[in-house]
Amino acid sequence: MPYNGAVLIPSPDRPVAPAMTCALECAHASREFLNLEIVDPQAPHRPENARFWFIAAISFRQLSDMLKSVKHLIGPDAIVTGFVFDSYFSGRLEGLPDIIKRKTRFVSNLRRFNRIYCPFQALIAQQAASYGLNMAYLPIGVDAIRFGACANMAARYITINGYGRQPSALTAVLSDSLNRAGDSFFHYTGHVQIRQVSDPVRHRDHFWQMLRHTRVALAYSPESCDPDQRFPCSFVGQRWFESLAAGCIVAGRRPQAAETDELLNWPDATIELPDDPTEALAALRNLLGDVDRLDAISRRNYSECLRQHDWRWRAACIARDFPESFADLAPRVDALDAAVQATIAGIA
CATH class of the missing domain: 3.40.50 (Rossmann fold)
Known part of the structure; x- marks a missing residue:
């Protein structure tokens, strides 16, 4: 053709x-x-x-x-x-x-x-x-057709995923609480810098497999967390679409951009966390305890990304x-x- x-x-x-x-x-x-x-x-x-x-x-x-x-x-x-x-x-x-x-x-x-x-x-x-x-x-x-997935929350071994921007105080609390003992796992990237990817295809295979095995992904709006002062306005960025397509529960701070409600227009597309990091940890633990709800949100997030994004x-x-x-x-x-x-x- x-x-x-x-x-x-x-x-x-x-x-x-x-x-x-x-x-x-x-x-x-x-x-x-x-x-x-x-x-x-x-x-x-x-x-x-x-x-x-x-x-x-x-x-x-x-x-x-x-x-x-x-x-x-x-x-x-x-x-x-x-x-x-x-x-x-x-x-x-x-x-x-x-x-x-x-x-x-x-x-x-x-x-x-x-x-x-x-x-x-x-x-x-x-x-x-x-x-x-x-x-x-x-x-x-997002390439939801190729990389997306949903549900099976009980088998997902990354408890919380914090790749990219997030409040540093929350990062510290989650790391100290989840990564020092027990079977929980907080994956985050704020402590490393990668300036070049030598194998883009396998890098993204690794990235997507990580997301597909994540229960909760953190995502904070540019106006609420922008440590490098990069962004001149609010917007719905790549992290939301990737996490939703992988069937993750997205928690943090929803962007206030005018287009947000049109783009993320289904129940529990985002879940707000308290500003206080200790309270945010408690909210996340409470959320993680309801596996049936997590599975339902996961299926909806994946479906809506296929349908819309x-x-x-x-x-x-x-x-x-x-x-x-x-x-x-x-x-x-x-x-x-x-x-x-x-x-x-x-x-x-």
Whole structure:
């Protein structure tokens, strides 16, 4: 079957930053659903169909750099689209007058995109106006079809998982309470730093297996826990979607972003914990004691991620914006819906 376009994906044997592994999952799921040909940005070739391009990146600067690597292959009439996970510009750039922002080299390069999709809904209107970019809101997704799972809470050996941002006082209490004796296990990453992943595929296999064996995953909103002061607004980040798709119970602090209630729109999608770390530990112990409730929440979290948040649904949204490139979209969406409904029906 002829390709509908091209997607930029580095060779799997190339080391990447840990965050980039999330962008690779987005790109691979989009490639599969939209029937796109892989082009390696570090060793690019001319694709069979160069009329549509998709690039997933962590930052705007990375998106610009990836585009530069293949710009010589992109014709003037080609459609170029991108998705940016951390869709905010640096404070230094934001402080410049708009006319200067637009003349910076990497922002000028971004204007080649027909549309850039971003998950930070609160920033899009201002960014589009200030930088002169064609931008649209699209939430982060997750490859729930490939990596998701649910229930079987009693057999999950990671009691609480705290990868990423969380209050340091809570980390200390959980570690001291769960990791020094007994059969509980608190997995967390705040005590280590990984700057490069040498094997992205196996890294994500390891990551997803860890989540599928987790009962409770911690997730704290950017406005409640941002130790490095990175985020300019509230948003629903990757951690929520990954944890929910793996059937974890998500506990911590729910984001106050305007879009949160639309994205996490089912009972117990998130469970609030008290600010006091000792009280939070007590709440978690109480939650963990009700295995039947955990299993019910797990099944619902996985089902809703399949139904609403798989990356393939996000790819369909992009394709609908450019129907001239995807004449075969309707049967693809129908097949996706049928597969999702069959999987949900089989969840006990």
